[in-house]
Amino acid sequence: MTLRTRILVLGAGFGGLYAALFLDKTFVSDPYVEVTLVSRENYALFTPMLHEVAAGELEMSDIVNPIRKMLRHAVFIESEVHSIDLLNRRVIISHGVLARRQELVFDHLVLALGSETNFFNLPGLAERAITMKSGTDPFLLRNRVIALLESASLEESESVRRAMLTFVVAGGGFAGVETVGALNDFVREAVKSYPKLNPDWIRLLLVHPGTVVLPELGENLGLYAQEKLRERRVEIQTGTRVLGFSGNRVELSSGEAVKTATLIWTAGVTPASVLSNLPCKKEKGRLVVDKNLEVPDFPGVWAVGDCAWILNRKTGKPHPPTAQHAIRQATQVGKNIVAAIRGAQKKPFLFSTLGQLATIGRRTGVANILGINFSGFIAWFLWRSIYLLKLPRFEKKLRVALGWTLDLFFPPDIVQYVTVRDIESLHEHLAHLRKNALQPEPEEILTIKPLTAIPGPDHSPV
Numbered sequence: 001m002t003l004r005t006r007i008l009v010l011g012a013g014f015g016g017l018y019a020a021l022f023l024d025k026t027f028v029s030d031p032y033v034e035v036t037l038v039s040r041e042n043y044a045l046f047t048p049m050l051h052e053v054a055a056g057e058l059e060m061s062d063i064v065n066p067i068r069k070m071l072r073h074a075v076f077i078e079s080e081v082h083s084i085d086l087l088n089r090r091v092i093i094s095h096g097v098l099a100r101r102q103e104l105v106f107d108h109l110v111l112a113l114g115s116e117t118n119f120f121n122l123p124g125l126a127e128r129a130i131t132m133k134s135g136t137d138p139f140l141l142r143n144r145v146i147a148l149l150e151s152a153s154l155e156e157s158e159s160v161r162r163a164m165l166t167f168v169v170a171g172g173g174f175a176g177v178e179t180v181g182a183l184n185d186f187v188r189e190a191v192k193s194y195p196k197l198n199p200d201w202i203r204l205l206l207v208h209p210g211t212v213v214l215p216e217l218g219e220n221l222g223l224y225a226q227e228k229l230r231e232r233r234v235e236i237q238t239g240t241r242v243l244g245f246s247g248n249r250v251e252l253s254s255g256e257a258v259k260t261a262t263l264i265w266t267a268g269v270t271p272a273s274v275l276s277n278l279p280c281k282k283e284k285g286r287l288v289v290d291k292n293l294e295v296p297d298f299p300g301v302w303a304v305g306d307c308a309w310i311l312n313r314k315t316g317k318p319h320p321p322t323a324q325h326a327i328r329q330a331t332q333v334g335k336n337i338v339a340a341i342r343g344a345q346k347k348p349f350l351f352s353t354l355g356q357l358a359t360i361g362r363r364t365g366v367a368n369i370l371g372i373n374f375s376g377f378i379a380w381f382l383w384r385s386i387y388l389l390k391l392p393r394f395e396k397k398l399r400v401a402l403g404w405t406l407d408l409f410f411p412p413d414i415v416q417y418v419t420v421r422d423i424e425s426l427h428e429h430l431a432h433l434r435k436n437a438l439q440p441e442p443e444e445i446l447t448i449k450p451l452t453a454i455p456g457p458d459h460s461p462v
């Protein structure tokens with residue numbers, strides 16, 4: 001009897017999805033190889049366009065792809081990965097409202113579980129900050145902003161109105177800069193529909209621990225981005241850290257306590273928590289792999305993407321956690337698994353960053369492509385063209401192109417889609433905010449613990 005080779009891929013982000021697609025295509029007519037992809041959501045999220053959803057330029061459904069429509073013969077399981085047993089080559093998944101557990105065995109395992117937000121134990125952040133990582137985050141943010149505009153327009157106290165119209169974004173990496181640029185455009189456009197609100201009450205503040213934002217793009221482009229954002233009335237505080245968030249005040253290392261109901265945290269990530277107990281070598285929590293992307297001492301176990309620590313053999317530094325790298329690693333891991341199954345030679349992962357691009361608000365961007373710097377409209381146009389091409393599936397490309405075309409002629413939609421969870425937490429926030437904003441200064445409401453970890457930059461995308 002010939003046994004089937006079982007390939008199990010965990011995580012359907014850029015790394016896991018592209019590895020599964022490659023393996024699915026390669027073994028489509030091979031009855032002796034079984035490919036299974038497990039992930040928490042049944043869709044693949046195109047993270048580079050998340051901020052466009054927050055800004056109301058695109059809908060969330062435009063930037064997600066149903067995994068089942070992308071795979072041909074591979075099996076997809078929507079489930080939480082509960083634990084991984086590398087020694088006995090088993091994975092326990094748990095799914096459904098009853099959290100039913102199931103065991104999956106593997107011959108080859110691709111670990112592509114990515115990263116999750118790291119709040120560095122800063123007080124109040126995990127409970128109250130909005131993140132910019134999952135598909136629902138920009139939806140939550142956009143609704144929160146609209147709800148605040150509605151509430152502020154009914155508010156009598158100017159100090160409370162100002163606090164409601166203050167938005168703090170933490171982290172001057174790609175996610176933070178793109179989010180603050182998009183949010184600024186959205187709020188300043190949307191406020192035109194609220195005659196009782198004075199646009200001068202709007203405050204958008206970007207807080208960044210480094211000296212210049214977008215450090216991955218170099219000082220010139222970082223300074224350009226800062227100048228453009230400031231021209232558009234975004235306040236930028238460099239050399240500053242967030243210390244805590246009470247729900248109505250963001251405490252900064254500069255000593256300022258910013259009255260606000262909204263903190264968007266993009267200033268730190270950590271590898272998926274389910275990987276933390278694995279008995280293999282790690283660097284900053286990421287799984288160290290050899291040049292062929294295989295985990296040393298565990299043949300047939302591979303890791304790619306944000307959760308993997310892969311040294312660039314040219315620079316001696318780890319490959320950055322970006323989609324650009326995760327996609328290339330995924331294809332290479334697929335090829336090496338095929339080589340391992342067929343007894344052929346495995347090949348090392350060799351790739352150099354092609355370029356990095358970021359938008360900083362309406363029709364403006366910054367980019368470094370193959371060592372050449374671009375800024376302004378041309379960089380923004382390059383960003384849109386390149387990411388439209390990279391977005392999987394023709395249907396979604398068409399939806400996004402249509403969304404962008406409509407956006408040229410019409411202002412963003414300000415319909416509020418209320419979720420029960422958000423409205424409850426928002427009312428709680430606003431009650432505190434109102435109470436606090438009406439009280440005379442100073443009122444110490446936070447106990448700030450000493451920093452135990454230094455927040456690092458967020459994703460460095462391409």
Ligand SMILES: Cc1cc2nc3c(=O)[nH]c(=O)nc-3n(C[C@H](O)[C@H](O)[C@H](O)COP(=O)(O)OP(=O)(O)OC[C@H]3O[C@@H](n4cnc5c(N)ncnc54)[C@H](O)[C@@H]3O)c2cc1C
Pocket residue numbers: 010011012013014015016017038039040041047048049050051079080081082112113114115132133174175272274304305306307321322323324325326357459460461462
């Ligand atoms: C706002 C934002 C903008 C970005 N912009 C860019 C950009 O412009 N260009 C670029 O190159 N990169 C960009 N990035 C970075 C890019 O998204 C990541 O580098 C890339 O997603 C990494 O892919 P991955 O497969 O390693 O991990 P992920 O994409 O994070 O995928 C991991 C998957 O595993 C799943 N998962 C995790 N834990 C479990 C579990 N226990 N059980 C089940 N499933 C689990 C997750 O739900 C997810 O589907 C951006 C990131 C963000 C957050």
